[in-house]
Amino acid sequence: MTLVLDKLLPGQRIGASAWYDLASSVLGEADLTNFGKEPTLFRHNDPDNKSTMILHADDGLLAANKKEREEILKVFAKKFTVQVGDPMAAEGDKFSFLKRVYLRVPEGIVMYSNGRYLEALLEALGPNVKRRDSAADASFQEPDDSPQLEPSKAATFRECVGRLLYLSHSRPDIQFAVCVLSSKMAKPTSTSFRWLLRVVGYLAGAPDLGFLIKPVVTDAKFGYEGACYDATGDLKNYIVESITDADWAGCRRRSR
Structure with a gap:
């Protein structure tokens, strides 16, 4: 006899x-289809229906009006138990998604x-953390010939840098410093x-800095195929620039 665990x-x-x-x-039953280059991004097949969704495991972020939202949730409710938060409809509204808060x-x-x-970082590092006015200083680009950490302290270092790597996605002001720290993970x-x-001390002094997300121009909307349209509906091309404080060219440890 063969037993099969259907779970x-x-x-x-x-x-x-x-x-x-x-x-x-x-989602296909709800008439939503995913974007080939970004499989977790879905949109409605009806051009007049503006519903879009980002799916991350069993968490989803849905953009839709009330009627569209109810239709999609009705399909989901047939197979799953669905928990829905309050919609972001007006200034001052906020919600949480993937352990981040959006206002x-x-x-x-x-x-x-x-x-x-940040609370976990401060707890792990204890009273040694002193508040700083910047995440990095000139020493982050200097050669490091100091001795390696003993195993237990090295484990604490790796644990803390892991948390910083997650935080750096929404804190561009620490990205360069975290890049340097992550390069030391193998041999702290x-x-x-x-x-x-220093980095944690800086975060302790500036814990609530947010990352503003806004359109390139008022009422801008992006086409699904990568095209970009201005407020009048005319096709336009935009150059996307990413800015960070990383300065590998000026790094004295790795200059070639």
């Missing part, structure tokens, strides 16, 4: 892909990091631990 147990690698296939099929302001939407990550040193204390 995916936690930790199975196939679980994520199997869930995505199932969720995609349900609507007159200029657009501000994204804030989850404060628990006493100097790199001092750098870690």
Whole structure:
């Protein structure tokens, strides 16, 4: 006799892909299809229906009006238990998604990091953290010949840098410093631990800086094929620039 467990147990690698296939099929029943270059982004097949969704595992972020939202949720509710938060409809409204907080302001939407990550960093590093006015200084680009950390302290370093890597997605002001710290993960040193204390000290002094998300121009909307349209509906081309404080060309440790 052969017994088959018709259930995916936690930790199975196939679980994520199997869930995505199932969720995609349900979204298909709601007449939503995903974007080939970004499979987790879905839009409605009806051009007059502006519903769009970002799907991350079993968390989704839906943009739709009330009627469109109810139609999509009705399809989901046939197979799943669905929990829905309050919509962001007016200035001052906010919601949480993937452990980040999004707040609507007159200029657009501000994204804030989850404060628990900073709390965990401060708890792990204890009273050694002193507040700083910047995330990095000139020493971050200097050669590091200091001794390696003992194993327990090295483990603390790696744990803290892991949290900083997550925070850096919504905190461009620490990205260069975190890049330097992550390069020391294999062999953390006493100097790199001092750098870690500086970055966390800076975050302790500026914990609530947000990242403003806004359109290039008022009422701008982006076509699904990568085209970009201005407020009048005319096709336009925009140059997308990404700005960070990383300065690898000026790094004295890696200059070639």
